[in-house]
Amino acid sequence: MIPVNDNFRFLEKSYLFSEVGRRIREFKRINPEKEIIRMDIGDVTRPLFPCVIESMKEALEDMSEEATFKGYGPEQGYDFLREAITEEDYVKRGINISSDEIFVGDGAKSDLGNLGEIFSKDCRIGLMNPSYPAYYDDNVIDGRIRITESGKRLNLINLECLPENNFIPSLPREHVDIIYLCFPNNPTGAAITRDELKKWVDYALNQGSLIIYDSAYESFVREGDKARSIFEIEEADKVAMEVRSFSKTAGFTGVRCGYTVVPKNLTGKFANNETVSLNSLWLRRQTTKFNGVSYITQKGAFALYSKEGRRCIEENSDYYLRNARLIGATLSEQGFEVSGAVNSPYVWARPKDSDKDSWSLFQELLEKCNISVTPGIGFGKSGAGYIRLTGFNSYENTRRAMEILQSKNPGL
Ligand code: MLT
Numbered sequence: 001m002i003p004v005n006d007n008f009r010f011l012e013k014s015y016l017f018s019e020v021g022r023r024i025r026e027f028k029r030i031n032p033e034k035e036i037i038r039m040d041i042g043d044v045t046r047p048l049f050p051c052v053i054e055s056m057k058e059a060l061e062d063m064s065e066e067a068t069f070k071g072y073g074p075e076q077g078y079d080f081l082r083e084a085i086t087e088e089d090y091v092k093r094g095i096n097i098s099s100d101e102i103f104v105g106d107g108a109k110s111d112l113g114n115l116g117e118i119f120s121k122d123c124r125i126g127l128m129n130p131s132y133p134a135y136y137d138d139n140v141i142d143g144r145i146r147i148t149e150s151g152k153r154l155n156l157i158n159l160e161c162l163p164e165n166n167f168i169p170s171l172p173r174e175h176v177d178i179i180y181l182c183f184p185n186n187p188t189g190a191a192i193t194r195d196e197l198k199k200w201v202d203y204a205l206n207q208g209s210l211i212i213y214d215s216a217y218e219s220f221v222r223e224g225d226k227a228r229s230i231f232e233i234e235e236a237d238k239v240a241m242e243v244r245s246f247s248k249t250a251g252f253t254g255v256r257c258g259y260t261v262v263p264k265n266l267t268g269k270f271a272n273n274e275t276v277s278l279n280s281l282w283l284r285r286q287t288t289k290f291n292g293v294s295y296i297t298q299k300g301a302f303a304l305y306s307k308e309g310r311r312c313i314e315e316n317s318d319y320y321l322r323n324a325r326l327i328g329a330t331l332s333e334q335g336f337e338v339s340g341a342v343n344s345p346y347v348w349a350r351p352k353d354s355d356k357d358s359w360s361l362f363q364e365l366l367e368k369c370n371i372s373v374t375p376g377i378g379f380g381k382s383g384a385g386y387i388r389l390t391g392f393n394s395y396e397n398t399r400r401a402m403e404i405l406q407s408k409n410p411g412l
Contacts, residue, residue, distance in 0.1 A: 077104025189340015
C-alpha cells in the first residue's frame with residue numbers, strides 16, 4: 001500500500017464546516033419538515049452586482065470571437081485587474097504598493113493554504129486562538145505544526161483572544177517566525193486599531209518575523225481608527241503579506257477570486273543562508289502550480305473597481321452589517337455576552353450564566369429554534385463555550401431567526 005502523509009493523522013476527523021454541515025444534514029434527515037435558518041458558515045446570500053454580471057457577459061463575448069478569445073492568462077492575474085487593485089485598494093488610500101506585488105488567486109482559502117509551500121517546515125507559527133481553522137490545519141498538513149504522540153503541539157504559539165483583551169492578542173514573549181493575524185477577525189469580529197497593529201509590525205521588524213495578514217473582511221470596517229490593511233502601517237511592507245478576497249465583500253464565494261499582496265521588500269533565506277525575495281518565490285510557486293483565475297472571473301472582479309462597483313460593495317457590506325447588528329442586539333437581550341457586529345459580519349457570543357459547551361449550544365439552537373450556528377470550540381480552545389453567528393443570510397431570514405429566538409427563549 002502507498003505510504004501517505006502522516007500529518008493527516010493529527011487533524012480532526014472532519015474540517016469544521018464539513019462537520020457542521022454533516023450535523024445539519026442529519027437533523028434535516030430526521031426532521032424533513034423543518035426549515036433551518038443558516039447562520040453557520042460565512043456564505044453570502046445576495047447575488048452578484050449587476051455591474052459584475054455585465055462585465056462577465058462582455059468577457060464571455062470576448063471568448064466567443066477569435067480576435068478577442070483568451071487562452072492561458074498570466075498566472076498572477078491580468079494586468080487590468082492587478083492595476084485596478086493597486087490603484088483603488090492601495091495607492092488611493094496613500095499606500096505604496098505596485099501591481100507586480102499583487103497576485104490574483106481563486107480565493108483567500110487557497111492562497112493561505114498554498115503560501116505554506118514557500119516556508120521552511122521549521123518555522124514557529126503564531127496563531128490567534130480562536131482563529132479561522134484553515135490556518136491551523138494547513139500548518140499541520142505541511143508538518144510545520146507537529147503533534148507528538150502524547151498530543152503536544154510543537155512549533156505552535158497560541159495568541160489568546162479573550163474578552164479580557166478585547167480579543168486582540170498580546171505580543172508573544174518568545175520568538176515566532178510566522179504570525180497569522182486576521183482583522184476584522186473571524187470568528188470574534190474584533191477589529192484592530194492602527195496603533196495596536198503597529199505594535200505587531202514593530203515586533204516583526206525586531207524579530208525578523210513574517211505576518212500573514214488576512215483582511216478578507218476589510219470592507220466591513222466602519223470605525224475610522226480601525227485598520228483595513230496592514231500596509232497602512234509604515235514599514236509593514238518589510239514584514240507582511242496581505243490576503244484578500246472578493247467572497248464576502250462582493251458575493252464571490254461561488255465565483256472564486258481574491259488576491260495576495262507579496263511586497264518586493266520581503267526576503268527570506270535558504271538553508272545555505274542565501275537570501276531570496278518572497279515575491280519571486282511565490283511567483284515561482286504560482287507559475288509552476290497555478291494557471292490563473294479565469295478571464296471571465298477576473299473581468300467580473302475588475303467591475304468592482306468601477307465607481308458603481310465601489311458603491312455596491314459599500315451597500316452590500318452595510319446590508320450584512322445591519323443583520324449582524326440585529327443578531328448582536330437580540331442575543332444581548334437574551335442574556336448572551338456578545339462581541340463583533342460593529343466592523344464585522346460575525347457575532348461572537350456565549351450565554352452569560354451557563355457553562356454549556358459549544359456543540360451543546362449548537363445542537364440546542366438547531367433543535368429548539370432551527371437556527372444553525374458555528375460552535376466556537378471549532379476555532380480553537382479559547383472558543384470553548386462560544387458560538388459564532390453570521391449576518392450573511394437575508395434580512396428577512398435574520399429577522400425571522402431572531403423572532404424565533406426571542407419567542408422560544410431557549411434558555412441557553
Ligand atoms: C467561515 O465561515 O469562517 C468562512 O466562510 C470560511 C471561509 O471563508 O472559508
